[in-house]
Amino acid sequence: MWMNGGTVVSGELHTIFAMDGTLECPHGVGDDLERHGIVLRVHCDRAELHEWAAKRPQPELILLDAQSREGGGLEDCRRLKANPLTRDIPIIIMVSPEGEESRIEGLAGGAVDCVSNLVSAAELVARIKRHIELGAVHARLQRRNEQLDTALASMGQGVCLFDEAGRLLLSNDRYAEVYGLDPSVIHPGQSLEDILNLRQRVGAVPATSTSEYLAWAEATNKGDTPRDWIKELKSGQIIRGYHQRTSDGGWVSTHEDITQAWQAEKALAKAHVQAERAEQEARAAHARLLAAFEVVPEGLVLFDEEDRFVLWNQRYEQLYAESGDMLVKGMRFEDRLRAGLERGQYPEAVGREEEWLAERLAHHAKPTSKHEQRLPGNHWIRIEERQISEGGSVGIRVDITDLKMQEASFRLLFEGNPMPMWVYDHETLRFLHVNQAAIDHYGYRLEQFLTMRLSDIEAQETNPPEAVVFDLEDTASSRSSRHLKGDGTAIEVTVYSTCLNYKGKAASLMAVVDVTEAKRAEKALLQHRDTLEEMVRSRTVELARQTEELERMLEQEKQINELQRQFVSMASHEFRTPLAVIDGAAQRLIRRKEAATPEFLCEKADQIRSSVSRMLELMESILAAGRLDHGRITIVHKPCSIAEIIGICSARQESIRRSHRFLLDLDRLPPTIFGDHPALDQVFSNLFSNAVKYAPDAPNVHVTGWQDGTSVCITVRDEGIGIDTDDLPKMFQRYFRARSSTGIAGTGIGLNLVKQIIELHGGTIEVASSRGNGTTFTLRLPIGAEILDELRVAGAR
Structure with a gap:
């Protein structure tokens, strides 16, 4: 027992405080308390009592005397209850048996009990023990409430508890935040309808009326089985709840905003559907690709990253008929080439097989390559190969045998043409090729021609060399000029030129007509006409009139000739324009044949049809005009x-x-x-x-x-x-x-x-x-x- 500052060391003891003089009547109280494991500490100073009561560990009960000599027991009670540090300590007030007023004041001041100072020690100890037990229960309850508050505050879900009358008992802040409300506007005692009205203002309610929602809530609470539910709010939120009825007829429920998870789940489902559709489209595209491989007239082949055959069409096999039966999926490209060499498939490689093989593999290894290849039977193909980003490469084989034959025919026409012709470079103006007629007519050897520029044969009286360059956009044109032959003789010529591509260079093909004799004849004719005119002037008036008529007719014929020349030039230009459009559209179709879309094909077809229509209009107009002129x-x-x-x-x-x-x-x-x-x-x-x-x-x-x-x-x-x-x-x-x-x-x-x-x-x-x-x-x-x-x-x- 603690007395007057004495100390008892025991971890199992309960501690209570009392002011000196409080326990004067009930003798033996201290001993009884000690037997029940209760330590009594008596303070003689009121200030000391208040100081020690606020320290930890705090006493589990305080005894005060309302009838003390200082008369401060009731005041001490009120003071202790006013202090936040001591207000939860139970206080017993000792009063006189007749002190009803003191009893009332003590209870009003916060005392848990008022006991007569004449009570027996055993009763007082029993009261003290009971209040200590009640205090311990209260403390445990308070700690559990604090733990509950902490748990509710830390939950990610909103929680609310309603009693059997539908009044809110408790909720955490998250319950208000889930519905976009300030937690301070929700408090115990509110009904579900009150809370719905608050949620209505921010649109956090389902697309139903309040009465329908309340009826749903009431029906949900009638069942004893817990229920999960999901509601979509007007605000667009998706709320998932868990509802369980309590034993007293109320209910507890949790509320969780699953909007993002819901949207993600829907997006995942949509993505799954799209993935399935994409897979189906990919399969269809693959089928179309296989069909397209067989439809296109060119040979197509696809290699993987290890340069092995993956896919090819029938046309590819046909072009390489000599070794087509040996081609299998997975075969290395080099092995295919060697098999072809063994069967004599590449005439250009005869006698130099390994050297040819190295050159062919070097072409194949380039990111992009294009070259021509001769096959048996004087067949020619153009090979275009391109590496793809995923690894591997794709190749195209185009049969250009007819093109090569046409090229040979054009070359024979060029070489055997009796009209002087040559090809010159647009950039350098140097001669690239001349025919035998030009060599014979101008008197230069072929080696001389190929070291000269176009300006070297222009007479000095003509325009500077730059003037002889024809416009690249004007695919065909003509003009008059003066040229110098190898012996220095100047000749009058009419030059006809057209643009072309010669071995990858921008060039022009030029044909020359020597009009020197024609010019001389024209000059002689003019002189003869002057003589005739002089003779006519010496004749009669009638002859003079006939001469004037002849001159008028000559002038009209010159005008007609000029109009016809203008018309020929204009018609040539008009026909070239739609032909250029048709050629350009056809070239773009060839270049984009693998990636051509229906819209692209339709656009190019419209351009070609429009150009053909323009040519037909021109031809019909020209033919009709001719029929009118000739009376047909x-x-x-x-x-x-x-x-x-x-x-x-x-x-x-x-x-x-x-x-x-x-x-x-x-x-x-x-x-x-x-x-x-x-x-x-x-x-x-x-x-x-x-x-x-x-x-x-x-x-x-x-x-x-x-x-x-x-x-x-x-x-x-x-x-x-x-x-x-x-x-x-x-x-x-x-x-x-x-x-x-x-x-x-x-x-x-x-x-x-x-x-x-x-x-x-x-x-x-x-x-x-x-x-x-x-x-x-x-x-x-x-x-x-x-x-x-x-x-x-x-x-x-």
């Missing part, structure tokens, strides 16, 4: 539908130029007129083609027709670039092209042909336009068959 066109008037002719021509033009549409207003036309159906088809084909060609950015072409008395009128109006006003009077002249058409393909024949056909029908055509405001052509044709006789036989003139 006869207009045969028969009943025909002008509306049908316009409809056919517009539909044909729309199929060729899909960028434009024709807006037809033909209801006011008569059902038939008398005219030549093919000739009228050519008229509207020309007009519609021009409407599309000169309105590239305006897709609408308006065609309107009506009857005006005994005639029909048709207007064709586009919204294109228009025509300068001063060019309008010349629009129907042959070979004339307006200034606004610069850069747009055309020959200047079409409108002249249209005008002649319309006039042969006894009709008229007019044009109205201005620069930038579109163009309108107005045709007027007679309906009936009463045509002037001279028009009916116009074709005979």
